[in-house]
Amino acid sequence: MTAVLTGARVLVTGGAKGLGLATARAVLAGGGAVAIADIDEAAGAEAVASLSQEGTAVFVALDVTDDASWERAIGEAVEAMGGLTGVVNNAGIEISHLFVDLDPDAVRKILEVNVLGTALGIKHAFRAMRPEGAAGGGGAIVNIASVAATIAFPGIAAYSASKSAVDRLTKVAAAESGRLSYGVRVNTVCPGLVPNAMGAQLAVDMERLGLFPSVDEAVGAVVSLTPSGRLATEDDIANGVTFLLSEDAAFINGVTLSIDGAMGM
Numbered sequence: 001m002t003a004v005l006t007g008a009r010v011l012v013t014g015g016a017k018g019l020g021l022a023t024a025r026a027v028l029a030g031g032g033a034v035a036i037a038d039i040d041e042a043a044g045a046e047a048v049a050s051l052s053q054e055g056t057a058v059f060v061a062l063d064v065t066d067d068a069s070w071e072r073a074i075g076e077a078v079e080a081m082g083g084l085t086g087v088v089n090n091a092g093i094e095i096s097h098l099f100v101d102l103d104p105d106a107v108r109k110i111l112e113v114n115v116l117g118t119a120l121g122i123k124h125a126f127r128a129m130r131p132e133g134a135a136g137g138g139g140a141i142v143n144i145a146s147v148a149a150t151i152a153f154p155g156i157a158a159y160s161a162s163k164s165a166v167d168r169l170t171k172v173a174a175a176e177s178g179r180l181s182y183g184v185r186v187n188t189v190c191p192g193l194v195p196n197a198m199g200a201q202l203a204v205d206m207e208r209l210g211l212f213p214s215v216d217e218a219v220g221a222v223v224s225l226t227p228s229g230r231l232a233t234e235d236d237i238a239n240g241v242t243f244l245l246s247e248d249a250a251f252i253n254g255v256t257l258s259i260d261g262a263m264g265m
Helices: 018-029 041-051 067-081 104-129 157-179 197-208 215-224 234-245
Strands: 009-013 033-038 057-061 086-089 139-144 184-191 256-259
Touching: 009 018, 009 067, 009 104, 018 033, 018 041, 018 086, 018 234, 033 041, 033 067, 041 057, 057 067, 067 104, 086 104, 086 234, 104 139, 104 157, 104 184, 139 157, 139 234, 157 184, 184 234, 197 215, 234 256
Parallel strands: 009 033, 009 086, 033 057, 086 139, 139 184, 184 256
Antiparallel strands: none
């Protein structure tokens, strides 16, 4: 069931596709407005068009690794939606590699998008939603980490490290927001493997790296590690995100919500 988000105004990074788009759709289903923020402007425009019958959706161009891009995107979102009550730091990348073949440039790219991108998202969400900010009414931030932050799965070292960092950023941000009376809650969601484009590519990579004999066996290994006995869906994750954005979660702050079928327990 989608959380009630009447009056919410939420920016979702990486919102043009996959989990980001599913989250945007869930925000609209809950009665909120959404700003889809993405570096892919064509996909962003297409996503907004697909959501046009479901509620208020706008697109803002955003490179999550660029401070000035964040400042501009948040300003455009506040103006277009008439405020801001939530930011979902969903944008992320995964590049699989074995340690013996580790590519420093690939690691830097993962850390820039997943860690720096999330940190800048927190920065500019705080600036907008704290009492003296452009929106000024408080709100909620949800950072998307991964079950990879809680388990050791081969071939994804840099990605796992980046998502562990996202979880720790969340704890520090929640503490700062409380101490400085920003009125902004900050929580993390750790999704399990979702069979979308990123999840499918991961399975292909596991075969390519020689870690599993086939794509099917790679997927089967993940399912076998999941007590619930299946992969996650994008809706499973989006429903958890919208709950954390909603007033039903008003006293939930600094937590890590695992939506992984108990894979990471």
